[in-house]
Amino acid sequence: MLYRLEAGPRPDLEDVQGRKVAERVRAALGIAVGSIRLVKVFTADGLDETQARRLLDDGVWHDPILQRAALGTLPPLAPPPDWYVEVGFRPGVTDNEGRTARDTAAMVLGIPRERLAVYTALQYRIRNDPAAPLSHGQVETMARDLLCNTLIQRFRIKSAAEWEAEADFPAQAARVTGEARADVAVIPLSTMNDAELAAASRANTWALNLDELHAIRDHFARPDIAAARAARGLPADPTDVEMEALAQTWSEHCKHKIFASAIDYANKETGRRERVDNLYKTCIRDATAILRARRGERDYCKSVFKDNAGVIAFINGYDACIKVETHNSPSALDPYGGALTGIVGVNRDPMGTGMGAELVCNTDVFCFASPFYAEELPPRLLHPRRVLEGVREGVEHGGNKSGIPTVNGSLVFDERYLGKPLVFCGTVGLLPTSVCGRPGWEKKAEPGDAVVMV
Template sequence: MAHRIEVGFRSELDDPREAGVLAGIRDLGVRSIEAVSVSDVYWLDADLTSAELDAIGARVLSDTVAQVFAWDGTQVRGSEPWLRALVVTYNRGVSDPLEATILKGIEDVGISKGGRARSGVRYVLYGSASTEQIDLVTTQLLLNPIVQHVFQGDEDAFPNEPMYEFSLRRVPLSGLSESDASAIGAGLGLSPDEMKTIRRHYVALGREPTDVELETLAQTWSEHCVHKTFKARIQVDGETIDNLLRSTIMRATRALDKSWCLSVFEDNAGVIDFDGDNAVCFKVETHNHPSAVEPYGGAATGLGGVVRDILGTGLGARPILNTDVFCFASPSTPHDRVPAGILHPRRVFKGVRAGVADYCNRLGIPTANGAIRFDDRYMGNPLVFCGTVGIMPTWAAQRGKQQPGDLVVLLGGRTGRDGIHGVTFASEKLDDTSVNRSRSAVQIGNAIVEKRTIDAL
C-alpha cells in the first residue's frame, strides 16, 4: 500500500525556500503572484501502521522542533483559497537521490518492511496569474520538464516498471551520404571529420558499428574528456600555438622539473609535496554548458565531479575544502534584452550559487574562497569554475598499477535517465534550443552517496 507523508515548517515560522521561489518568480517577470508556500512530500510503498507512519514522520522525515507532518491526504502548509497547488516529483526511470536515504533511515528506526520511496515538493501559489504565466513559472522555475513533472491526483505513485530486454543494434554508416552521417555525428557531438574517421575504421573492419560503440567513441572523443580546444592549433595575434595546454602550462611545469611536483598531468588531479609526509592534491574543472541550461544541477554536479577526482587520484586523497570562480552576465539585465532560449543571468547566478552551496553543505566540505565577475559576454554561456583541495600521504601520490585479474568495485548512486549525453553535450555549440533540448544531459547529483563514499575510502 502506498502512503503519503507531507512535511512543512510550523505556521509561525518562515521557510526560507518560499522567499527564494517568490524571488525566482519575480525574475521571470511575473509580479502578480503574491506569496508561495512550500512543503516536502514523501511516498512510501509499504504496509505501515499508523504508529509506524507517526514514527517515520517524527524520527526520519522531519525536525519536530521546527516542522510538522501529516500523512495520507492531510496538508501541513498552505491553505485555501489558493491560485494553484502542485506537487513536483521525478519522472519514471529518473533516479531519486533521496530514496536510498529515506529507506535507510526507516530501517535505522527499527521498521524493516522493505518497499520503495519517492520524494517531491509541494508548491502553493497565491495571487493572480494567467495560465500561460503559471506554465512559465512551473516549467522554468519549479521543475525541469525533462526529468520532473507535476504529480497528478490519480497518478500511481509506484507503477510497475517495464523489464529491460537487450537488443543488439547496429548503425548502418557505410551506406549513408556524408551529410546524413554528419547529421548522426552532430547528435553525438562528433565533427564531420571525426565521423569520416569512424566510417573508415568500420569499413576496414568489414562491419557496421553498434550504437554502444558509437556512444563510446563520442564520449571518449568529447570536449569534456580530451579537451579538443586545448589541444587544437590556435592563432593569436599572428602567432600559431600548437596545443595550447602542452605549449604553456605543461611546458613550463616540465621545464621547472621541481622535485615537489609528485604527480602532474597524468592522473585525475595534480599532487605536490607539502611537508615531506603529507601531500596536497588539487583539481579544478569548468561545468559551463550544464550550468547554462540547468544552473542548480549543473553547478552541483560540477563540484561533485572534482571531489570525485580528488578521491580517485593516486591511492586516494581526502577532500578538505572547495573553491570556485563564477562569471555571469549582469543580473540586472532587462528581460527584453535576454536572447530567446537563454536563461536570465539572475536565474543562472542564483541557481549556480545554490547548487554549489547545497552540495558543499551535504558533503560537509567548506568553500574556503572564491571569486565572481559580471560581464555581458557571459550571457549565453557562464563560466562555472569549481575546485577541490585534498590531502594524502606522499607515498600514496602515485597511481596504482593494475594487473590482469584485479577486481573492480563500482561505488555510487543508482543511475537513471538523467545525465544521458552529459559529456558529448560539452562538445556542442549552445543555441536558442539548448535549454529545452539538453537539460536531460545534466545529471542529478547525489551528495549523500558521495559523502558516504568519502567516508568509506
C-alpha cells in the same frame, strides 16, 4: 497502489524556504506574489495502507516537531492558496531523496527495498498579491522559468477552483515505462552518404562530425577488420551498441576534442594571427614544463599530469595536493546538479591522489551574466539569477556541508556569459611527503593488493 504523503511547516512556524522562493520570484521575474508555502510530496509504490500509515504516524519522512503531515492531501492553511504548482523529476532522472526515503522506509518496515519505490516532488502553494492577482500565464512563467528545470523536471498547475473540483493532484510516479529490448541494430555506414551520416548522428545524439564518421566508416571497411569481424560472426558494419561506445569515447566530455584540436586564432583588435596546435599541450602541459625547467633543482612539482590531482612541495613534511576543474555546460543545463557534481568531483580527486590527501578547503570562480538581466532570454537558456543561485547552492551542499569549507573565490559578471556560464571548482588537500617509508605522492596497484573504497 500508490500512496502520497505530504508534509509542510506547521501553521505557527514561518515557512522560511517559501519566503525565499517568493523573494526570488519578485526579484528575478518581476512578478508580484503574496506568499508561497512549500509542501514536500512523497509518492510510494509497493506499500499497503497499514505500512503507509505507519510511516506517517512514526514520522519517518517528516519531522513531527516542525511539520504537519497527511496521507493524501495536506489541508491548505487559511486563507487558502490561489494557485498550486507541483514540480517533480522526469522518469529516469535520479531522485536521490527518493532513494534515501525508500531505504529508510524499508529499514523501518523490515521489507526488502527492491519491492519499494519512492518518488519525491515539491508543491508550491501560492497566494496572490491582493493588488495584482496572478494569471495562469504568470504562474506558468514562474514554474517554467524559476521553479522547474524542464530538462530534468516536469510540473503541474492548478488554480484554487481546479483544486476544489478535483481534490489535490492525483498520485503520480516518475516510472520509466519503456520495455527493455535485447535486439541489436546494425548501422549501415558503408552505404550511407554524407547527408545520411549527419542525420544519423543528430537522430542518435552521437555528436560526431563528418570527419569522425568517415574515420569510423573507413575503419570498418579495412580488409583486416572485416575479416576479424567475420571470423567472430559480427556484421561488417558497426552495431548501434558499438556506435554508442565510440560516440561516448569521442565525446567532448571524455576526449576534450576542442582542447586537442588545432585552432586558428585571430586577435580582432590587433590583427595578430596564430595557430595553436592543441591548447592543452601548448598552454598547459608545455607551459608547466618550461617553468619546471627554469627552476632546475628548485622545481617544486612532485606529481603533475599523471594522477587524479597535482602535487607540489609544501612545508613541514607535507605536500599540497590541488585539483580544479570546470563544470560549465552541466551547470548551464542544471545549475544545482552541475555545480554539486563539480565540487564533489574535485573533493574526490585529491583523496585518490598518491597515498591519499586530507581535504583542507575548497575554492571557486563563477562567471555569469547579470542576475538583473531583464531582456528576453534566448530559447532553452535559464535566467542568470537562477544559474547563480543554483550553482551557489550546489557548491554549498556538495562542499561546505561535507565539512570542507570554501575559503575563497570570485564572482565575475558579464553579459557574454549569458549563453554559457563558467564554473570553476577547486579543492586543496595535504599529503604527507612520506607514508610508511614510501613517497606519499606515488602509488601503484600491485597484484595481491587489497583495494578499499570508503
